[in-house]
Amino acid sequence: HAGLLRLAYDAGFGGAESLDPYSPTRFYFTTLTLFDRLVQQNHEGGIDPGLATSWEVSDDARTWTFNLRPGVRFHSGKPLVAADVVYSIHHALDPERGSPVASTLAVIDRAEALDDLTVRFHLKSAHADLPLLLIDPRCGIIAENSAATIERTGDGTGPYKLLRNDPEGITLLIANPEYWQGPPRVERIEVVAIPDQVAQIQAMLSGQIDYLPSINRRQLKLFENNPDFIVQTIRTGHWPGMVMRTDQPPFDDVRVRKAMRLVIDRPNMIRLALGDGGGEPACDTPVWPGDPYYADMGCHRDIPAARALLEEAGYNDGIDVDLYTSSVEKLFISMAEVYQSQAAEAGIRVHIHQVPADGYWTDTWMQESFVSTRWNQRPADQILNEAFRSGASWNETYWSNPDFDHSLDMARKETDPVKRRSMYAKTQQILFDEGGAIIPFYLNINRVFSARISSLPSEKELFIEWRRVATQ
Amino acid sequence: MIPAADAIRFGTGRSRLAGTVIVFRDIVSRPVGAIGLFLVVFHLLLAVAASFITPYDVALQNADRILQAPSWAHPMGTDSLGRDVFSRTITGGRISIVITLVSAVIAALWGGLTGVSLGLVGGRIDEWCMRLVDAFLAIPGLLFLLLIVSFTGGGVYALIPTLAFFNGISVIRIGRGAAQGVAVKDYITAARVRGHGSRFIVFQEMMPNLQDILLVEWAMRWSWMMLAFSSLSFLGFGATPPTPDWGLMISDSREFLTVAPWAGVWPAIFLSTLIIGINLFADALGKALRVNPQQGVI
């Protein structure tokens, strides 16, 4: 199988996966290799050129101009021009599409093509960190007027081309020999649908797939000290959590939300749910310590305080809450069980409803009022806007706080990095005090490669550039 | 070996109690029956007594003892949350035993009575009712179970009426078939000609002859339901965490089989021995009562 990589994914959208990188049901794994962004993140947290070779910002931070790389072609053969970028951005912002990136990019008013290779973005309000938003892996550039077909064709400029789209079976990707960063080293990638996590592990153990993006500490035991596998541990800003809908009782009461958070013994939860070293404690902020805007707040378990808050909210005999979770992530269940036992001490009776993995994200998440969730690492501005700004499409806590929204706006405008930092810190403080998300820790990711893979990506590289990977 | 039925036939001193004792002796005198009865009784006692024996709280997690191999402190090791597998395994049958046992009893009763009545009544009513029964049989029971459990949200106890209803449907066929065999007997004709009401005929004349069949059927249903319930738990429709339940425990520990087999093997052994026990018991019961245990139920 030299020249072939097999990667498993969980088919979380049950076959409704779309190759449109902006779709709410985007085929995550595949779109990453099919499309390129204007800019990309480097391992040091900085920004490297992507399809754009350079960019300038106006003084009021409201106009950004990007110069595109010449000679890049889509898989269909069409050359990349500025109109494609304009089209992609407008496609992302189109409210009919309901794209989750829309809220991230909401700051952009419109884009225009100055010439074939120059694009200008006009912002609604000042934003000093626009490239930080554009490194979002979903902001792939699609060809002009491809909205109707992109779902199936996946026509991008990326290192791999689509050979067969089969989200419930095996999706075939083949190396793009004309890739502007040079041809990938592995000829074919197969993206394999394995919804069940245990089945994924078993497939890995039996050598049917080459890579598992994340396993927990306990599962690590299965692969450590095994010459067939290589395990990497990476500190990330990925976080799992349990989110309460702030628009529904009992969680519409801020005291309940606070109490729900105060009961957690975070280091202990890490040990129980992940195993030692499986993660870093978090204080309910989605911004991770590796982010320049991270606010270090400190949080401690306080059962009496939690009880007091509950009593104040009228729950004298404790409170019953229903937590919906699923084996879509094995961690969800153990985290829920740990939380259940920790919360019990404060009289919070957590009833765990375990629903199967298939369709969890469509049918349970953002539907029930208390659910497990999980986010991948994102830059501060992006995650705060995408998951917490009023009305954002993935605002899973249904959180709506004008103060918070305002601080976010101000932070963006601010061109002074120091002030910007403090403003982002303020938003995180608001979330910590009043928000609906319980974020007990950031995950250290353990990922497993089969020993067939040579030239492994670095441990700092969260988004693996598959084109650099080779097999023996 | 004389089947118990014969022993009753040729014995001298007799009463219902004596009959039961004879059947019991017959079961125990067969190796298969003795093992089966032992396993069933063992598991039933365990389910009752579990909370007195468990050395640890079944939900108690211990981060320091994750996936530990069996030791004196944890004779069956610990699971991936550091819980004591021994405590969880001996408690793990409770929910399923209660639910399936109750459901099996209800199923045998309602299915049996309905079947017997149909077998007695016969004619068009019977014909049409059987078409309805066929219709229910045609749709996989599991589908109904899943549908009702997931839509009514009644939790695990909603399974009792559901399991009982759909298994009762299968019992109807058995009961009816057996009743048809009895209904043509002259003593039924005699009772009818004499002028006894249908209540008398069903309960006094037919039921005593059908109770053995229904008893064996009940045992087979019970075993089948144990299997079905464990499958449901395995699929995430049955018991909910952190309730210790064999099916759920097996499902949770499946991935660790290569490094921590004890977490899954023990519940699997317990679950299987109970089902084997019920099956052996049902077989022996069938032989003792001279009833052919029903052809496997699917």
Place this chain on the structure above:
Amino acid sequence: MDRLIHLDDLSVGARTGGAAPIQVLRGITLDVRPNEVLGLVGESGSGKSTVALSMMGYLDQGLELLGGDAIFDDTSMFDITRTELEALRGGEICLVPQNAGQSLTPTMTIGRQIEESLMLHTDLPPADRKTAVTDLLAQVRLSSPGQIRDRHPHELSGGQQQRCAIAMALAGRPRVLLLDEPTTGLDVTTQVHILELLKDLCRQHGVAMVFVSHDLGAVARISDRVAVLYAGELVELGTSLEILKKPSHPYTRGLLSSIPKIDGARIPQALPGYPPKLSAARSACAFAPRCAHRQEICLGEPPPLNETADGRMVRCHFDSGNFPQGGLQGQTGRFAADDKNERLLELRNLAISYHRPGLFRRITGQGDKRRTLTVDNVNLVLHKGETIAVVGESGSGKSTILRSIVGLVPPCKGTMRMENGESLDRATDVRSLQCKKDIQMIFQNPDSSLNPRKTIAEILTAPLQLYFDMDRATALDRAAGLLESVRLTRDYLGRTPDQLSGGEKQRVGIARAFAAEPDLALCDEVTSALDVSVQAAVLELLSKLQRENGVAYLFVSHDLATVRAVADRVLVLYQGRICEIGPVEAVYKPAFHPYTEALMEAVLEPDPDAQSHVEISDIVETAPPGAGCPFQLRCQRKVGKICDDTTPPAQTVNGHTIFCHIDRDRLSLLQG
């Protein structure tokens, strides 16, 4: 001596549980000579089949050879290899099984099964086998053997199946034919046909036969010598002439005298008691408990098998030939007829059909057109205290009439009335309790008529509580009284039916019927499932109860001899139509209806001199013909077309009616 088969002190045991084996056969020594027919008689369970099968070296599952040997032509059947055994079985020594219907492989055609025998035991080339099969089928007098060859067993009637089994046995060109109750379960007329056939075959082919039967009548008809078995022992062995004319052993005598006689106006004498349970050791004469000549020695040691002066073997301590003969006449079953003129039940133009027209036909009024009437045109008046016997072959509708009277099958024409005005046209459910009480039924099969899960007490108190509202204690007392009236003791109350013998069960069934103090008891073949020795006792009991209670009987039987002694009047039924009805004295002497005549001829009496010859064919009719005389197809005295299309007229003299186109004087002339 010249002998084909020699049983040498054969003992067979049966293993049950862990206990010592019970002995099924004890020291049987017996020869079968070439060309002879050896009859083997005995009650059910006496070991007849076991003896016959051990001649083939075969013991049923669960049986084991305890001692002795079976020697066929100098070969020990229990001591040869399987291949040799397979060559002999079905070849030189062949079996005709008890129940041919179940013994023929249901999935193979008759032809293939017989061909198999030919293939295994003859060197006939395959090409000739088909014709050979047809020949064999023709030899057993099957009409259209070509068709039968291609049929499956279930497509044949019982008589045809039996013939096929015989043909299959003949295929191996046997020297000995073992016939295990070859005629039991067949209609009387068929039975006689088969016996005739066997006799002829024996003569033609020169084969020896071992004829096993519980029926002394059949044995008498065919055997040269007879062996009588009792409880696994040979009790008497001699030529059939001697044994049947002048039985020596008390058991043989009892057996003979318990057989109902066609010309006997009295109920035959029953043997008291029941056969013993088989056990391991025997320390007394097995027959002693039932023996009228029992002495002390009989209970002390088992008697040896003695050879008597006339050359037969008898197992008795005494010279039993010298016991007084006869003197054991039973009493009459009837009592004075003068008080039997009060009417009880009247059936008028009764017709019954099992066919229920569908809804469509009922609406369009075509309901009656296509249905076949199982019973038609039955007229009958039953008087209080009277016994009417209904006689006919299987399927003639005897039970159907009874079922209709109790309301299980609605009549589709005609009326039934009790004399108290109660109409019986209504179904059981809607009749008054009084009406149900007045008519009680006694069933044929004692095994199925008592609920095996109830005690005798429960069985007997159920009607008492239902009809008389008795409390439990009174009911139990009464039940005990009932048991006594059927000659059972009080301690039977606690037993369940499984613990009773067939005759005892039948008594309980009778007691249950009499618990209701009925005016009319319907008896459906109440004796035919019982051993002969017990039958008579039941008849006796019934007549005793009639005397005591003044009850009327409608007494169904397939056997003219059985009812001879108990009936006041006899009704002969064919295909649900009355052929003949009249007082018993008139019916049992000419003129007969041709069908009655055939039945009379078919009665097998244990008389080796009797020559029965049945002229009617033994085809089985499944439905009555559409028009004309119901008996037209099989009638040996058919006059012509008139029989086919005109319903025969009733010819009545002194209350004796014959439905026939032939004048009754002419009939009595013909039948002389």
Place this chain on the structure above:
Amino acid sequence: MLKVLLRRLVMAVFTLVFVAIVVFGVTEALPGDACTAYLGKLAQGERLSRCQSGLGLDKSSAERFFDWSGRALQGDFGDSLKRKRPISDIIAPRFRNTVILGTSAALIGIPLAIILGVIAGVYRERFSDHVVSGIALLAMTIPEFVIATVLIFLFAISLKWFPAVTILPTEASVAEILPNIILPMITLAFVMTAHILRITRASVIDTMSSEFVKMATLKGVPFRRILFRHMLPSALLPTINIVALTMAWLLSGVVVIEKVFNYPGLGTLIIQSIFDRDLPLVQAIALMFAVMYIAVNLIADFLVILLNPRLRTRVSAEGG
């Protein structure tokens, strides 16, 4: 005979009508309707009414039943609520996969079960019977997911002989599928063998003690010939019906096994559709299972009638 077959067919049709009523009735009896179930908390306002009118939920139950069953007769089950595709398109490939897995398991399992059952029956209460019956008991009582997991552990992870889970393109050919499904095939064959084996054994024992086998022995027929000519044709008749039941079970998606082996058959689809609360899809699948069950049993009954000379010429009024 034709009349008998026809009668059986008519019975099947009536059963089918009842099935449709039951399926429709049960889904109707569940709390809420298809739209409220599917949309869950979003079932409000415009979105709800759009969904409801899309499914015709504004009509009466009876009207919808006839509508639904009428269209179902033509193979049109409408669109899946979640997948927004015609249901028949969703089911078709899954059904194909299920048939492939079921049939291949049956091809191994059924002959094996029958042969073992005959052996166990013929050598009743002897060593080979004890071994065979013991294995059958285990196969019948150990939950299939335990068996499956153990097989994966042994043959996929430790020995690496077979793939642990099925990894297949949706439109894989049979030749592609077969090497991938060896373990699920073995598991299924193992589980189903038990039932058929036990019935076969009982039936053989029953036949062995029948009069006609005794007669054949007394006719001097060698044992092998008795076995094949006299016994088996009768003894195997009851297995036809149990084989049919097994086939129906195999074809109605073996949920647990499909899940464990990641097999894209109907079983996983049922679970998904129930979790998606996609009632139109659930109804369609239920109806399809019922049709298969009835069809398979119908075929079995026809076979029994054709093969059993007793039934061929005369059939009792009763029938399954």
